[in-house]
Amino acid sequence: MKRAPVYGLMAEFDSPTALVEAAEKTRDAGFKKIDAYSPFPVEGLAEAIGFHHDLVPLVCLIGGLCGGIGGYLLQYWINVWSYPVNIGGKPYHSWPAFIVVTFEMTILFGGLSAVFGMLALNGLPMPYHPVFNVPRFAFASKDRFFLIVFSTDPKYDAASTRVFLEGLHPKSVAEVPD
Amino acid sequence: MAEPTPPPATQRAPVIEPGHTFGSVTDQISSIVLTRPTSNGWFVGFGIAFLLTMMLLYAAGYLFLKGVGIWGITIPIAWGFAIVNFVWWIGIGHAGTLISAILLLLRQSWRNSINRFAEAMTLFAVACAGMFPIFHLGRPWLAYWLFPYPNTMQYWPQFRSPLVWDVFAVSTYATISAVFWFIGLVPDLATLRDRSENRAAKIIYGILSLGWRGSARHWHRYETAYLLLAGLATPLVLSVHTVVSFDFAIGIVPGWHTTIFPPYFVAGAIYSGFAMVLMLAIPIRKIYGLEDFITERHLQNSAKVMLATGLIVAYGYIIEGFMGWYSGNRYDAYTIWNRFHGPYAFWYWSLLICNLIIPQVLWIRKLRSSPFWLFLISFDVLVGMWLERFIIVVVSLQRDFLTSSWGMYYPTRWDWAIFIGTIGFFLACMFLFVRLLPMISIFEMRTLLPEAEVKE
Numbered sequence: 001m002k003r004a005p006v007y008g009l010m011a012e013f014d015s016p017t018a019l020v021e022a023a024e025k026t027r028d029a030g031f032k033k034i035d036a037y038s039p040f041p042v043e044g045l046a047e048a049i050g051f052h053h054d055l056v057p058l059v060c061l062i063g064g065l066c067g068g069i070g071g072y073l074l075q076y077w078i079n080v081w082s083y084p085v086n087i088g089g090k091p092y093h094s095w096p097a098f099i100v101v102t103f104e105m106t107i108l109f110g111g112l113s114a115v116f117g118m119l120a121l122n123g124l125p126m127p128y129h130p131v132f133n134v135p136r137f138a139f140a141s142k143d144r145f146f147l148i149v150f151s152t153d154p155k156y157d158a159a160s161t162r163v164f165l166e167g168l169h170p171k172s173v174a175e176v177p178d
Numbered sequence: 179m180a181e182p183t184p185p186p187a188t189q190r191a192p193v194i195e196p197g198h199t200f201g202s203v204t205d206q207i208s209s210i211v212l213t214r215p216t217s218n219g220w221f222v223g224f225g226i227a228f229l230l231t232m233m234l235l236y237a238a239g240y241l242f243l244k245g246v247g248i249w250g251i252t253i254p255i256a257w258g259f260a261i262v263n264f265v266w267w268i269g270i271g272h273a274g275t276l277i278s279a280i281l282l283l284l285r286q287s288w289r290n291s292i293n294r295f296a297e298a299m300t301l302f303a304v305a306c307a308g309m310f311p312i313f314h315l316g317r318p319w320l321a322y323w324l325f326p327y328p329n330t331m332q333y334w335p336q337f338r339s340p341l342v343w344d345v346f347a348v349s350t351y352a353t354i355s356a357v358f359w360f361i362g363l364v365p366d367l368a369t370l371r372d373r374s375e376n377r378a379a380k381i382i383y384g385i386l387s388l389g390w391r392g393s394a395r396h397w398h399r400y401e402t403a404y405l406l407l408a409g410l411a412t413p414l415v416l417s418v419h420t421v422v423s424f425d426f427a428i429g430i431v432p433g434w435h436t437t438i439f440p441p442y443f444v445a446g447a448i449y450s451g452f453a454m455v456l457m458l459a460i461p462i463r464k465i466y467g468l469e470d471f472i473t474e475r476h477l478q479n480s481a482k483v484m485l486a487t488g489l490i491v492a493y494g495y496i497i498e499g500f501m502g503w504y505s506g507n508r509y510d511a512y513t514i515w516n517r518f519h520g521p522y523a524f525w526y527w528s529l530l531i532c533n534l535i536i537p538q539v540l541w542i543r544k545l546r547s548s549p550f551w552l553f554l555i556s557f558d559v560l561v562g563m564w565l566e567r568f569i570i571v572v573v574s575l576q577r578d579f580l581t582s583s584w585g586m587y588y589p590t591r592w593d594w595a596i597f598i599g600t601i602g603f604f605l606a607c608m609f610l611f612v613r614l615l616p617m618i619s620i621f622e623m624r625t626l627l628p629e630a631e632v633k634e
Contacts, residue, residue, distance in 0.1 A: 017633045023394075036394040039200060039369070040624040043632055046398035056402040064410075075337040078326060083334040090338070100343040100421055107414045108350040111407050115357050118403035122396045125388035132391070140392050141369040143200035143624075 007130035007178040008150040009161050010137070011170035016042040019145035022168040023048035026147065029164060033153040037131070037146040056118050063113020064106045071105025072098055134174045148176065193288045194626050195470035203471075203623045207616050208366075208373050210466055216613065219465070224609040230602020237595035238313065246316050248592040255575045255587040260314035262567045263597050265422055266450065267307035267604075268348065269443075269563065272415055273451020274300025275355060278362070279411035282404075288479060290622040291471040295462065295611070296455050297359040302607040303454070304352045306600040311344075313596065340424040347421040354414060358407050364390050365400075365621045419447045426570065433513040433574030436501060442494030449487040449533075450563035452480050453556035460549045460556075462612065471618055474547050481552055484559065485540040491566075492534050509579055521586060522573050525565055532562030 013019045016038060023036050027050055036042075036049050046052075075098040079085075084092045119125070131137050131148065140146050147170075149161055158175075165173050194203075241248060251258035274296040281289040312321045324345045326335050335342045367387035374380045390396070423443035426434040456477065463472040502514035517526040536558050545551045577584045611617065624630055 016630060020632050037392045038394065038397065039204075039392060040365075040621040040630060041397040041401050042394070042630075045394040045632075049394050051395045051398060054399055054402050056399050057406065060403070060406045074326060078334040079337050083332070085336060087336075087338060094338055097338040100340075100417070100424075101337060101346045103417060104343075104346040104350040104414075107410045107417075108353060111354045111357060111410045111414075114403045114406040114410070115361050118361075118399045119388065121399055122393075124390065124396070125385075127384060127389045129389060129391055137391075138372040141365070141372045141390075142204045 005178055006151045006158065007133075007176040008148045008156075009158075009165055010131070010134055010146055010148045010174050010176050011165040011168060012136055012139075012172045012174070013145040013147065013170055014143075016045070016145060018169075019147060020045055020048050022147050022170070025168060026149065026164075030155050031149050031153050031161075032155075033150040035148050035150070037137070037140045037148070039141050039143060039145075042145075055121055056114060059117030059121075060110050060114035063117070064110025067109025068102050068106035070109075072102045074105075075101055130176050130178050133177050136172060136174060144171075151178075192473060193475055194291070194623065195473065198470065198627060200624050200627065200629065203627070204369060204373070204620055206468075207471075207618050207620045207623065208370055210612070211370060211614060211616055212374055212376075212379070220609065220613060224606060224613075227602045227606035227609055230599055231606050233595055234599025234603055237592055237599055238309075241313060241592065241596070242318060246314065248590060250587055250589045250593055252585060252587070254578065254583050254585045255572055257314075257571050257575065258587055259589050259593040259597055260310045261425075262564070262571050263600065264307050264310035264314075265443075265567045265571075266564050267303045267310070267600065268351075268422060269419060269447030269450045269567075270454045270560075271300040271303035271307065271351075271355070271451065272419060272444070272447035273455050274298070274303075275351075275358075275411050275415040276448055276451065277455070278358060279408040279415065282408045283412060287626060288475055290626055291468075291618050292455065292459060292476055292480075293622070294359075294362065294619045295458060295608075295617045297355065297362065298608065298611045298615075298617070299451075299454060299458060300355050301352075301359055302604050302611075304348070304355060305607070306604050308348060308352060309600065311348075340421065340428045343421045344425055347418045351414060351418045354407070354411055358411060361400075361404065361407070362619060363615065364388055365392065366616045366619060368392070369620055370616065416444055419443045426574075431574050431578055432507070432509040433498075433570070436498065438494055438497050438501075442491065442497075445487045445490035445494070446563055446566060449484060449491055450560055452484045452487070453559035453563070456480050456484070456552050456556040457560070458608065460553045462617065464549070466612070466617075468618065471623060477549060477552055478546055481540050481546045481555075484556070485537065488533065488537045488540075488559070495530070495534065512577070513574060516577055517569060517573055520573065520577065522569065522576070526569055526573070529562055529565040529569055532558050533566060536562075 011022065013022060019036055019038060020042060023034065023045060026034055027048065032050070034049050036045050038045060076093060079094075079098075080092045086092075131140075131146075136144065137146065147165075147168075149156060149165065155161070162173055249258055249260070251260070274293075277289050277296040278293040278300075282293075312318045315321060324335065324342070335345075337343075364387055367383050368390035371380055371383040371387050374383055420440040420443065423439035427436060427439040429435060459472055459476065459480070463469050499514055502510045505511075517523070537555060539545050539551075540555065545555075572587050576587065
């Protein structure tokens with residue numbers, strides 16, 4: 001599929017409240033493919049742009065379970081099957097002694113899955129992205145808040161979308177080249 | 179945490195001084211890294227720390243060449259400084275995780291300005307700690323034998339040994355601490371990428387920031403992952419020093435074989451960790467003019483945590499003494515007697531003065547809010563906690579069941595060189611950290627400002 005030469009239209013705001021309001025209005029106007037950028041996590045912003053399904057907890061749970069079960073089975077296999085050593089007549093399968101390593105492996109794999117899962121779902125690392133083409137966007141990591149309507153949105157139209165965004169009283173509106 | 183005298187909320191020092199904006203917070207913290215010229219003091223401090231690191235390298239090189247015989251360890255005291263320093267360093271690391279994970283879950287927002295460098299402190303302290311068991315192996319180049327991997331010797335680790343648990347606990351802790359720290363840095367690295375004028379810095383920070391752009395979807399997943407990581411790191415940090423204490427408590431040596439060890443070790447770890455946080459925070463806020471962000475409130479709260487954990491440690495000492503008598507076990511009783519009257523009695527009395535008596539001045543509000551006194555008391559606590567580990571390791575092993583196997587331990591200059599060398603390594607890492615990375619989490623500071631709240 002041929003991509004549009006324009007990635008989207010971006011509006012700049014100066015407070016998190018203005019951004020959340022603008023995002024809600026944009027969704028209400030029927031735009032589906034939008035995103036918002038802020039220098040810190042803003043409460044309610046993800047809901048305002050219509051993001052609900054966060055898969056990170058599931059990835060973390062699966063990772064943690066794999067780590068825990070794998071850690072226990074590793075010890076079981078080693079101490080019962082592969083390399084059984086009789087120590088003071090204690091059973092080969094002395095499960096209380098295996099709890100510590102099982103626990104640590106759960107934490108290790110759960111934690112790494114949460115982090116790498118988050119990065120993978122976010123599509124990071126991604127050094128280049130069209131939004132960086134807007135010079136004002138450098139302030140998205142300082143004190144400015146941005147809202148973008150992607151050109152792939154069915155309602156997107158270069159002229160009318162710009163008029164709509166300007167109606168939200170932004171500090172500036174810029175076209176994002178792809 | 180019970181506060182001795184809770185002052186009214188209005189009188190409390192603020193977490194962040196009023197008058198700051200998103201921009202001023204960003205500029206003030208990022209300018210330390212980006213525009214502030216490196217001072218002569220930094221070069222002198224880093225130079226000294228670097229020389230000590232070189233001493234560590236020299237001593238470790240000589241150790242690898244000659245073997246552990248250059249240390250003072252001998253039978254019955256085969257653990258010596260290596261294990262004393264291992265436990266001391268890893269304990270110091272615990273405060274960083276406590277601040278970044280447990281206080282996050284408890285919604286203590288004052289932590290936001292000290293968590294970054296406390297996490298860095300954790301990472302470097304764990305690096306110092308991790309060296310010692312490896313040095314102590316005798317054949318450190320075979321350290322990978324500690325991990326289970328298929329090998330031609332058809333050998334596997336013995337999972338019923340607490341020493342193997344320790345390998346897993348410490349390596350998991352090091353990994354999770356590193357990941358937690360780095361992931362917290364990503365949005366701030368993006369800020370540095372966008373603020374930096376220097377092309378090379380822009381590229382390096384750009385690569386490290388992974389292309390972070392602050393999308394609402396990204397922030398949402400980011401916060402979830404961060405919270406999950408905090409939830410996982412909380413039991414982890416408690417487990418690490420518990421497992422370290424198992425190294426002792428599972429053994430039958432009098433003075434080690436007690437059930438109080440896990441909680442008493444964890445409290446001691448946090449006690450010494452907060453002392454180190456204060457010893458780092460007090461000079462840093464002064465030198466870099468960060469009194470607006472690391473306020474009196476942070477110092478006071480850290481002092482209160484120190485006081486509370488210090489009392490738990492005191493309880494541990496009392497119970498140890500009580501159990502020595504109450505158990506009716508003559509070896510346990512003798513261990514306690516030996517601490518007070520044996521050849522290392524001077525050090526045990528010093529420990530009691532450093533850890534129990536002097537920190538009680540923290541009950542006085544005036545001293546608790548004076549950076550100068552807090553610095554001195556923190557130093558005293560660090561010395562005291564080091565002595566505690568020395569007493570636990572050396573005095574317990576020194577005289578166990580049979581008089582024929584009693585002995586003495588005298589550290590050599592190589593013991594001291596490696597110990598002081600790791601302090602140099604730790605400080606060198608801290609110097610590089612404050613120069614190259616934002617030492618306060620910029621994005622979390624922005625969330626503390628009143629403007630950050632979304633008004634309906």
